[in-house]
Amino acid sequence: MNPVFREILVALLALTLAACGFQLRGQASLPFETIYISFPVGHPIGIDLRRLVQAGTTTRVVEKAKDAQATLDILSVANDRQIMSVSEGGRVREFELRYRVTFRLYDARGTDLIPANEISLRRIIPYTDAQAVAKEGEEAMLVREMQSDAAEQILRRLEAVKLAAAAR
Template identity: 45%
Template sequence: MIRRQALGLIGAAALAGCGFELRRAPELRFRTLALAGFGPKSPLAEELRTSIDASQTTVVVDSAPKAQVVLEALADAREKSVVASTAFGEVRELQLRSRFHFRLRTPQGRELIPATEILLTRDMSYRESAALAKEQEEAALYRSMQSDIVAQVLRRLASVPAP
Protein backbone atom coordinates (compact mmCIF):
# COMPACT_ATOMS: atom_id res chain seq x y z
CA MET A 1 0.00 0.00 0.00
CA ILE A 2 2.74 2.45 1.00
CA ARG A 3 4.78 1.38 -2.00
CA ARG A 4 1.87 2.13 -4.36
CA GLN A 5 1.41 5.59 -2.83
CA ALA A 6 5.11 6.31 -3.15
CA LEU A 7 5.06 5.35 -6.84
CA GLY A 8 2.03 7.58 -7.34
CA LEU A 9 3.81 10.53 -5.71
CA ILE A 10 6.95 9.98 -7.77
CA GLY A 11 4.86 9.85 -10.97
CA ALA A 12 3.00 13.06 -10.07
CA ALA A 13 6.27 14.82 -9.25
CA ALA A 14 7.78 13.73 -12.57
CA LEU A 15 4.81 15.09 -14.53
CA ALA A 16 4.82 18.36 -12.59
CA GLY A 17 8.51 18.89 -13.26
CA CYS A 18 8.48 18.09 -16.99
CA GLY A 19 6.81 21.34 -18.03
CA PHE A 20 3.74 19.62 -19.47
CA GLU A 21 1.00 22.12 -20.27
CA LEU A 22 -2.16 21.84 -22.34
CA ARG A 23 -2.22 23.76 -25.60
CA ARG A 24 -4.05 27.05 -25.32
CA ALA A 25 -4.88 29.92 -27.63
CA PRO A 26 -1.82 32.02 -28.54
CA GLU A 27 -1.48 35.42 -26.96
CA LEU A 28 -1.81 38.15 -29.58
CA ARG A 29 -0.11 41.53 -29.12
CA PHE A 30 -3.07 43.66 -30.14
CA ARG A 31 -6.37 44.26 -28.36
CA THR A 32 -8.80 44.47 -31.28
CA LEU A 33 -8.93 42.84 -34.70
CA ALA A 34 -11.39 43.10 -37.59
CA LEU A 35 -12.07 40.41 -40.19
CA ALA A 36 -12.53 41.76 -43.74
CA GLY A 37 -13.01 40.27 -47.19
CA PHE A 38 -14.74 37.07 -46.08
CA GLY A 39 -17.94 35.87 -47.73
CA PRO A 40 -21.23 36.04 -45.87
CA LYS A 41 -21.48 33.27 -43.25
CA SER A 42 -17.99 32.01 -44.08
CA PRO A 43 -17.19 28.96 -41.92
CA LEU A 44 -13.51 29.95 -41.92
CA ALA A 45 -14.35 33.45 -40.65
CA GLU A 46 -16.55 31.99 -37.92
CA GLU A 47 -13.84 29.60 -36.73
CA LEU A 48 -11.25 32.40 -36.80
CA ARG A 49 -13.60 34.65 -34.79
CA THR A 50 -14.19 31.91 -32.21
CA SER A 51 -10.48 31.09 -31.88
CA ILE A 52 -9.41 34.73 -31.59
CA ASP A 53 -12.13 35.48 -29.06
CA ALA A 54 -10.89 32.48 -27.03
CA SER A 55 -7.59 34.26 -26.48
CA GLN A 56 -7.43 36.34 -23.32
CA THR A 57 -5.90 39.36 -25.04
CA THR A 58 -7.81 40.06 -28.27
CA VAL A 59 -11.41 40.72 -29.29
CA VAL A 60 -12.85 40.65 -32.82
CA VAL A 61 -14.69 43.87 -33.67
CA ASP A 62 -17.14 44.47 -36.53
CA SER A 63 -15.61 47.48 -38.28
CA ALA A 64 -12.06 48.13 -39.45
CA PRO A 65 -11.81 51.73 -38.10
CA LYS A 66 -12.44 50.44 -34.54
CA ALA A 67 -9.69 47.80 -34.82
CA GLN A 68 -5.96 48.00 -34.20
CA VAL A 69 -5.36 45.49 -37.03
CA VAL A 70 -7.39 44.09 -39.93
CA LEU A 71 -7.12 40.49 -41.13
CA GLU A 72 -8.08 40.74 -44.77
CA ALA A 73 -9.06 37.61 -46.70
CA LEU A 74 -7.89 37.90 -50.30
CA ALA A 75 -9.08 34.40 -51.30
CA ASP A 76 -10.77 31.51 -49.54
CA ALA A 77 -11.35 28.55 -51.85
CA ARG A 78 -11.97 24.83 -51.78
CA GLU A 79 -10.99 22.79 -54.81
CA LYS A 80 -11.36 19.15 -55.82
CA SER A 81 -9.61 17.35 -58.68
CA VAL A 82 -9.40 13.79 -59.96
CA VAL A 83 -5.96 12.27 -59.40
CA ALA A 84 -6.54 8.70 -60.60
CA SER A 85 -9.18 6.95 -62.69
CA THR A 86 -9.66 3.53 -64.23
CA ALA A 87 -9.46 2.71 -67.93
CA PHE A 88 -13.26 2.94 -67.96
CA GLY A 89 -13.20 6.51 -66.62
CA GLU A 90 -14.29 5.66 -63.08
CA VAL A 91 -12.78 7.93 -60.46
CA ARG A 92 -10.53 6.13 -57.95
CA GLU A 93 -8.74 8.95 -56.14
CA LEU A 94 -9.46 12.63 -55.51
CA GLN A 95 -7.28 15.44 -54.23
CA LEU A 96 -8.94 18.04 -52.01
CA ARG A 97 -7.35 21.48 -51.67
CA SER A 98 -8.14 24.28 -49.28
CA ARG A 99 -6.53 27.62 -50.11
CA PHE A 100 -6.50 30.73 -47.93
CA HIS A 101 -4.78 33.90 -49.09
CA PHE A 102 -4.66 36.75 -46.57
CA ARG A 103 -2.77 39.75 -45.26
CA LEU A 104 -2.68 41.65 -41.98
CA ARG A 105 -2.67 45.42 -41.98
CA THR A 106 -3.47 48.39 -39.81
CA PRO A 107 -6.64 50.39 -40.59
CA GLN A 108 -4.33 53.06 -42.05
CA GLY A 109 -2.99 50.53 -44.59
CA ARG A 110 0.46 49.63 -43.17
CA GLU A 111 1.13 45.93 -43.83
CA LEU A 112 2.13 43.83 -40.82
CA ILE A 113 1.96 40.50 -42.69
CA PRO A 114 2.24 40.80 -46.48
CA ALA A 115 -0.04 38.77 -48.74
CA THR A 116 0.43 35.15 -47.68
CA GLU A 117 -1.10 31.95 -48.98
CA ILE A 118 -1.78 28.80 -47.00
CA LEU A 119 -2.50 25.77 -49.19
CA LEU A 120 -3.42 22.40 -47.72
CA THR A 121 -4.09 19.21 -49.68
CA ARG A 122 -5.54 15.84 -48.76
CA ASP A 123 -5.84 12.74 -50.93
CA MET A 124 -8.99 10.66 -50.74
CA SER A 125 -9.83 7.33 -52.32
CA TYR A 126 -13.21 7.13 -54.04
CA ARG A 127 -15.70 4.39 -54.90
CA GLU A 128 -18.99 5.02 -56.64
CA SER A 129 -20.67 2.34 -54.51
CA ALA A 130 -19.86 4.35 -51.35
CA ALA A 131 -20.65 7.81 -52.71
CA LEU A 132 -22.62 8.99 -49.66
CA ALA A 133 -19.92 7.88 -47.20
CA LYS A 134 -17.23 9.51 -49.37
CA GLU A 135 -19.22 12.75 -49.40
CA GLN A 136 -19.21 12.74 -45.59
CA GLU A 137 -15.49 11.92 -45.56
CA GLU A 138 -14.86 14.85 -47.91
CA ALA A 139 -16.76 17.23 -45.61
CA ALA A 140 -14.76 15.97 -42.61
CA LEU A 141 -11.47 16.45 -44.46
CA TYR A 142 -12.41 20.01 -45.41
CA ARG A 143 -13.33 20.78 -41.77
CA SER A 144 -9.97 19.37 -40.65
CA MET A 145 -8.09 21.47 -43.21
CA GLN A 146 -10.03 24.55 -42.09
CA SER A 147 -8.99 23.95 -38.47
CA ASP A 148 -5.36 23.54 -39.60
CA ILE A 149 -5.56 26.84 -41.50
CA VAL A 150 -6.99 28.63 -38.45
CA ALA A 151 -4.18 27.26 -36.26
CA GLN A 152 -1.53 28.40 -38.78
CA VAL A 153 -3.08 31.88 -39.07
CA LEU A 154 -3.18 32.24 -35.27
CA ARG A 155 0.49 31.25 -34.97
CA ARG A 156 1.37 33.88 -37.59
CA LEU A 157 -0.73 36.52 -35.83
CA ALA A 158 1.02 35.70 -32.55
CA SER A 159 4.40 36.45 -34.13
CA VAL A 160 3.38 40.02 -35.11
CA PRO A 161 4.72 42.75 -32.81
CA ALA A 162 2.29 45.28 -31.36
CA PRO A 163 1.33 47.89 -33.99
Protein backbone atom coordinates in the same frame (compact mmCIF):
# COMPACT_ATOMS: atom_id res chain seq x y z
CA MET B 1 -3.92 -2.58 -7.11
CA ASN B 2 -1.80 -1.52 -4.17
CA PRO B 3 -2.40 2.21 -3.35
CA VAL B 4 1.33 2.90 -2.92
CA PHE B 5 2.09 1.28 -6.27
CA ARG B 6 -0.68 3.35 -7.90
CA GLU B 7 0.74 6.60 -6.47
CA ILE B 8 4.23 5.72 -7.70
CA LEU B 9 2.83 4.88 -11.14
CA VAL B 10 0.94 8.19 -11.34
CA ALA B 11 4.06 10.09 -10.24
CA LEU B 12 6.16 8.32 -12.88
CA LEU B 13 3.61 9.10 -15.59
CA ALA B 14 3.52 12.77 -14.56
CA LEU B 15 7.32 12.92 -14.52
CA THR B 16 7.50 11.29 -17.96
CA LEU B 17 5.01 13.78 -19.39
CA ALA B 18 6.90 16.73 -17.89
CA ALA B 19 10.25 15.39 -19.12
CA CYS B 20 9.09 15.10 -22.73
CA GLY B 21 8.21 18.81 -22.85
CA PHE B 22 4.45 18.35 -23.09
CA GLN B 23 2.37 21.27 -21.93
CA LEU B 24 -1.21 22.27 -22.49
CA ARG B 25 -1.73 24.97 -25.06
CA GLY B 26 -2.18 28.24 -23.23
CA GLN B 27 -3.65 31.43 -24.53
CA ALA B 28 -2.23 32.80 -27.75
CA SER B 29 -0.53 36.14 -27.31
CA LEU B 30 -1.44 38.54 -30.11
CA PRO B 31 0.56 41.78 -30.31
CA PHE B 32 -2.53 44.01 -30.54
CA GLU B 33 -5.45 44.65 -28.21
CA THR B 34 -8.22 44.91 -30.82
CA ILE B 35 -8.76 43.31 -34.22
CA TYR B 36 -11.37 43.53 -36.94
CA ILE B 37 -11.88 40.39 -39.04
CA SER B 38 -13.23 40.87 -42.56
CA PHE B 39 -14.23 37.76 -44.51
CA PRO B 40 -16.34 36.84 -47.55
CA VAL B 41 -19.99 36.23 -46.75
CA GLY B 42 -20.84 32.57 -46.41
CA HIS B 43 -17.35 31.32 -45.56
CA PRO B 44 -17.26 29.78 -42.08
CA ILE B 45 -13.50 30.34 -41.70
CA GLY B 46 -14.25 33.90 -40.58
CA ILE B 47 -16.51 32.58 -37.84
CA ASP B 48 -13.79 30.08 -36.82
CA LEU B 49 -11.22 32.88 -36.65
CA ARG B 50 -13.50 35.09 -34.53
CA ARG B 51 -14.10 32.18 -32.16
CA LEU B 52 -10.38 31.35 -31.91
CA VAL B 53 -9.41 34.96 -31.19
CA GLN B 54 -12.21 35.50 -28.66
CA ALA B 55 -11.70 32.22 -26.81
CA GLY B 56 -7.94 31.81 -27.05
CA THR B 57 -6.50 35.31 -26.70
CA THR B 58 -6.88 38.51 -24.72
CA THR B 59 -7.45 40.44 -27.97
CA ARG B 60 -10.95 41.83 -28.49
CA VAL B 61 -12.71 41.36 -31.84
CA VAL B 62 -14.42 44.63 -32.77
CA GLU B 63 -17.33 45.21 -35.15
CA LYS B 64 -15.85 48.18 -37.05
CA ALA B 65 -12.46 48.42 -38.75
CA LYS B 66 -11.95 51.99 -37.51
CA ASP B 67 -12.04 50.75 -33.89
CA ALA B 68 -9.30 48.15 -34.43
CA GLN B 69 -5.55 48.28 -34.00
CA ALA B 70 -5.26 45.67 -36.74
CA THR B 71 -7.50 44.32 -39.49
CA LEU B 72 -7.39 40.74 -40.69
CA ASP B 73 -8.77 40.66 -44.22
CA ILE B 74 -9.64 37.23 -45.63
CA LEU B 75 -9.23 37.99 -49.32
CA SER B 76 -10.33 34.66 -50.77
CA VAL B 77 -11.31 31.15 -49.78
CA ALA B 78 -11.41 28.29 -52.27
CA ASN B 79 -11.76 24.56 -52.06
CA ASP B 80 -11.74 22.09 -54.91
CA ARG B 81 -10.92 18.52 -55.71
CA GLN B 82 -8.87 16.93 -58.43
CA ILE B 83 -8.70 13.33 -59.61
CA MET B 84 -5.39 11.82 -58.57
CA SER B 85 -5.68 8.28 -59.95
CA VAL B 86 -8.04 6.11 -61.98
CA SER B 87 -8.44 2.35 -62.38
CA GLU B 88 -7.82 0.41 -65.58
CA GLY B 89 -11.54 0.75 -66.30
CA GLY B 90 -11.40 4.54 -66.02
CA ARG B 91 -13.06 4.74 -62.59
CA VAL B 92 -11.80 7.25 -60.05
CA ARG B 93 -9.67 5.74 -57.29
CA GLU B 94 -8.38 8.83 -55.43
CA PHE B 95 -9.18 12.51 -55.15
CA GLU B 96 -7.02 15.29 -53.84
CA LEU B 97 -8.97 17.85 -51.81
CA ARG B 98 -7.48 21.34 -51.78
CA TYR B 99 -8.33 24.24 -49.50
CA ARG B 100 -6.75 27.67 -50.01
CA VAL B 101 -7.12 30.82 -47.95
CA THR B 102 -5.55 34.14 -48.89
CA PHE B 103 -5.35 36.74 -46.15
CA ARG B 104 -3.69 40.01 -45.24
CA LEU B 105 -3.15 41.80 -41.92
CA TYR B 106 -2.70 45.54 -41.70
CA ASP B 107 -2.69 48.17 -38.97
CA ALA B 108 -4.99 51.17 -38.48
CA ARG B 109 -2.86 53.27 -40.86
CA GLY B 110 -3.12 50.65 -43.62
CA THR B 111 0.48 49.46 -43.28
CA ASP B 112 0.87 45.77 -44.05
CA LEU B 113 1.83 43.71 -41.03
CA ILE B 114 1.41 40.51 -43.06
CA PRO B 115 1.19 41.15 -46.81
CA ALA B 116 -1.21 39.03 -48.89
CA ASN B 117 -0.35 35.47 -47.92
CA GLU B 118 -1.81 32.09 -48.88
CA ILE B 119 -2.32 28.99 -46.79
CA SER B 120 -2.80 25.88 -48.90
CA LEU B 121 -3.88 22.53 -47.48
CA ARG B 122 -4.28 19.19 -49.26
CA ARG B 123 -5.76 15.85 -48.34
CA ILE B 124 -5.95 12.63 -50.37
CA ILE B 125 -9.20 10.69 -50.19
CA PRO B 126 -9.60 7.20 -51.66
CA TYR B 127 -12.83 6.70 -53.59
CA THR B 128 -15.02 3.76 -54.60
CA ASP B 129 -18.40 3.91 -56.31
CA ALA B 130 -19.79 1.43 -53.79
CA GLN B 131 -19.20 3.91 -50.95
CA ALA B 132 -20.16 7.12 -52.74
CA VAL B 133 -22.49 8.44 -50.02
CA ALA B 134 -20.01 7.69 -47.24
CA LYS B 135 -17.21 9.34 -49.22
CA GLU B 136 -19.29 12.51 -49.62
CA GLY B 137 -19.60 12.68 -45.84
CA GLU B 138 -15.89 12.00 -45.43
CA GLU B 139 -15.07 14.73 -47.95
CA ALA B 140 -17.25 17.25 -46.10
CA MET B 141 -15.56 16.31 -42.82
CA LEU B 142 -12.07 16.68 -44.34
CA VAL B 143 -12.94 20.10 -45.79
CA ARG B 144 -14.19 21.20 -42.35
CA GLU B 145 -10.96 19.93 -40.74
CA MET B 146 -8.85 21.77 -43.34
CA GLN B 147 -10.84 24.94 -42.64
CA SER B 148 -10.20 24.64 -38.89
CA ASP B 149 -6.52 23.89 -39.54
CA ALA B 150 -6.24 26.97 -41.78
CA ALA B 151 -7.84 29.15 -39.08
CA GLU B 152 -5.35 27.86 -36.49
CA GLN B 153 -2.43 28.47 -38.87
CA ILE B 154 -3.61 32.04 -39.45
CA LEU B 155 -3.82 32.59 -35.68
CA ARG B 156 -0.23 31.31 -35.26
CA ARG B 157 0.93 33.71 -37.98
CA LEU B 158 -0.84 36.57 -36.19
CA GLU B 159 1.06 35.66 -33.02
CA ALA B 160 4.37 36.08 -34.87
CA VAL B 161 3.64 39.68 -35.95
CA LYS B 162 5.90 42.35 -34.51
CA LEU B 163 4.38 45.78 -34.08
CA ALA B 164 6.50 48.91 -34.11
CA ALA B 165 6.65 50.52 -30.66
CA ALA B 166 5.04 53.70 -32.02
CA ALA B 167 2.04 51.78 -33.39
CA ARG B 168 1.04 50.30 -30.02
